[in-house]
Structure formats: C-alpha cells, structure tokens
Amino acid sequence: MSTTKLPVPPEPLAAEVFDSHCHLDIMVGNRQASSGDPVAQAAQAAQASVESILDQARSVGVTRLVTIGYDLPSSRWNAEVAELHPDVYAGVAIHPNEAHASTPEVLAEIEALARLPHVRAVGETGLDYYRDWASKDDQHASFRAHIEIAKRTGKALVIHDREAHDDVLDVLADQGAPDVVVFHSFSGDAEMAARCVQAGYHMSFSGPVTYKNAGYLREAVALAPVELMLVETDAPYLPPTPHRGKPNAPYLIPLTLRCLAEVKGIDPGELATAISANGEAVFGTW
Ligand SMILES: [Zn+2]
Numbered sequence: 001m002s003t004t005k006l007p008v009p010p011e012p013l014a015a016e017v018f019d020s021h022c023h024l025d026i027m028v029g030n031r032q033a034s035s036g037d038p039v040a041q042a043a044q045a046a047q048a049s050v051e052s053i054l055d056q057a058r059s060v061g062v063t064r065l066v067t068i069g070y071d072l073p074s075s076r077w078n079a080e081v082a083e084l085h086p087d088v089y090a091g092v093a094i095h096p097n098e099a100h101a102s103t104p105e106v107l108a109e110i111e112a113l114a115r116l117p118h119v120r121a122v123g124e125t126g127l128d129y130y131r132d133w134a135s136k137d138d139q140h141a142s143f144r145a146h147i148e149i150a151k152r153t154g155k156a157l158v159i160h161d162r163e164a165h166d167d168v169l170d171v172l173a174d175q176g177a178p179d180v181v182v183f184h185s186f187s188g189d190a191e192m193a194a195r196c197v198q199a200g201y202h203m204s205f206s207g208p209v210t211y212k213n214a215g216y217l218r219e220a221v222a223l224a225p226v227e228l229m230l231v232e233t234d235a236p237y238l239p240p241t242p243h244r245g246k247p248n249a250p251y252l253i254p255l256t257l258r259c260l261a262e263v264k265g266i267d268p269g270e271l272a273t274a275i276s277a278n279g280e281a282v283f284g285t286w
Contacts, residue, residue: 006046007243010254013061014269017257018279019250020204021124021158021184021232024050024067024088025077027249043236043247050081054088057250061272063087064279064286065250066232068124068158068184070095072106075113082118089283091121091158093146099134102142107149114153120283122150123158124184127171130162143171150178156282158182165192172199180282185234186220193220197228202282204230207240207248210259221263226274230282231257 025031026040028048033040048056057065067082068091069075075092082090092113094102114122125146127139134142150157157178161168165188172181183196186203196203203224209217221229231253233239239248240255254268257275261268280286 005246006249007239007246007252009056009060009251012059013254013257013272015272015276016061016063017231017253017272017275018064018066019057019062019233019235019253020066020182020230020279020282021068021091021206022065022235022250023070023074023237024053024065024081025074027053027236027247030077031074039245039247040236043249046247048249050085050088053249054085057253060251060254062250062253064089066091066121066283068121069093070124071098071101072109075110079113079116079119083116089118089120091123092119093123093125093158094142095124096126096128096139096143096160097131097133099138099142102138102145107145110146111149111153114149114155119155121156121158121182122146122153123156123182124160125157126160127164127168128160128162129164129167140167140171143168144175147172147175147178151176154179156180156182158184160184161187169195169199177201182230182282184232185238186217188220189216190219190223193223197223197225200228202228202230202278204232205256205260206232206234207238207252207256209263210241210256211244212241218263221260226264226266226271227278229260229275230278231260231275
C-alpha cells in the first residue's frame with residue numbers, strides 16, 4: 001500500500017450522476033507521469049486500478065464516467081477500457097498541446113476509434129493559448145479536423161479551451177459546429193457562458209468552481225441553464241476544495257456538484273438527475 005494521502009470520500013449523493021471528463025490512463029499510470037507533473041505522480045503512487053476507481057466512485061453515487069484521450073496511444077487505451085467496462089465511455093482525440101502530431105494518418109485512426117460504439121466523444125480538442133507546445137497554426141488545423149470527425153461520426157465534440165475563448169467560438173462558427181459541443185472544464189465568465197447558451201453549447205463544470213477566487217465561474221454557473229450543464233473532475237487534475245494540491249478522482253464529483261447546486265439554488269439530488277439526463281443527450285444512451 002502506498003502512503004499517499006488521498007482525499008477522504010465525500011458524503012454520497014442522493015441520486016446517481018456521472019463524470020463527463022477524466023483521464024483514467026493518467027490516474028492508473030498507464031503512462032508514467034513526468035517529474036513536472038506532481039499531481040499525476042501522486043495519483044499514480046496511489047496505485048489505483050480502473051476497478052478500484054469505479055468502485056470508489058459508485059460508493060458515492062458516481063456510477064459512470066467518460067475517460068478522455070489526448071494523443072493516439074491514450075485514445076486507443078481509453079477506447080479499449082470503455083469496451084471492457086459497461087459504465088465507462090471514451091473520448092478520442094489529439095490534444096491541442098500535441099496538435100503537431102495530427103497527421104492525416106493519425107487523424108484517420110482517431111476517426112476509426114471515434115466510430116466504436118463505446119466511444120462517445122471526439123475530444124479533447126480545441127485551442128490552448130496558455131501553452132505554446134504546438135503552434136497556433138497546427139492547433140487550428142487540428143481543431144478543424146476534429147470538428148469534421150465529430151460531424152462525420154455523429155459524436156459529441158469535447159473542447160479544451162484555455163485562454164482562447166474568442167478563437168474557439170470563431171472556429172466553431174466558421175467551420176460549422178457539430179450537433180453537440182461540450183466546453184470541458186468551462187473556464188469562462190458569465191459573458192462567455194451567455195455566448196455558449198446562445199449557440200446551444202454544453203458547459204461542463206469542474207473543481208475550480210469551488211475555488212474561493214473563482215467568483216466569475218460561479219457567475220457563469222448562475223447564468224447557465226441546467227439543460228446545458230455537465231459536471232466533471234478532469235481527474236487526476238483540478239480537485240475541488242478542500243483538496244487542492246491532491247490528486248483528483250471521480251469519487252470527488254459530489255463536492256463540485258453540491259457547489260453547482262448551491263449556486264443554482266437546486267437540491268443536489270435533483271441536479272444530479274438533471275445532469276444524468278443531459279449526459280444521455282450529449283453522449284448517447286448509456
Ligand atoms: Zn482533460
């Protein structure tokens with residue numbers, strides 16, 4: 001047993017919900033975390049298995065999850081895990097930070113994976129102007145290619161938007177958005193939320209909505225209609241308060257969901273049920 005101190009489980013939810021975005025492969029150490037990624041290292045030191053992650057999540061009412069790919073090996077792995085576990089669904093894509101890897105051959109395999117029945121999303125794709133690991137030209141080309149894959153496969157488009165709100169919205173409008181668009185770990189303010197509502201895009205809220213200094217996110221939550229809301233961990237990253245700095249996992253969803261419910265003035269169980277219904281509208285029938 002590892003001695004890593006993991007967050008204690010929150011009180012179980014009164015109704016089932018799911019995690020719309022996590023990275024099981026990073027959590028279980030399928031890919032060795034780099035020394036520059038201490039949270040992933042801590043998650044891997046805890047030596048969780050996919051089964052233990054699912055069990056722990058179920059014990060608090062988080063009965064399903066979507067595990068998201070960020071490059072070709074991770075997309076392959078997540079698609080395979082989704083096939084093996086009935087409560088796990090996958091997203092496949094080349095992350096904007098890896099956009100230089102989006103060659104025609106790689107994108108063809110992403111598209112083939114996206115057609116699998118347990119793969120329910122093309123993502124995470126989008127634009128990341130916080131990091132310059134890939135050029136803007138490569139990011140835009142890769143994002144547009146993923147939009148087309150989502151349209152051809154009929155799967156939800158899961159977007160990573162970091163400090164790139166205007167360009168993400170512009171590319172979607174210019175390229176023509178697929179039927180279902182999800183802004184993963186929504187990071188905009190009320191004005192950005194209003195633009196997403198206008199376009200009918202879903203907003204998936206994560207741990208940062210619980211952070212003291214993130215009033216702008218709670219203003220976005222207040223504005224977002226429940227029908228367009230999802231909840232996620234982005235585990236092992238972005239743990240909710242009071243677990244900042246520790247590895248995140250799907251069993252911590254109740255903390256974020258309760259914060260969302262408080263902002264909306266809704267009973268948490270009611271919100272969980274509504275978000276579960278949104279999940280089927282976004283990702284297809286479970
Ligand atoms: Zn992610």
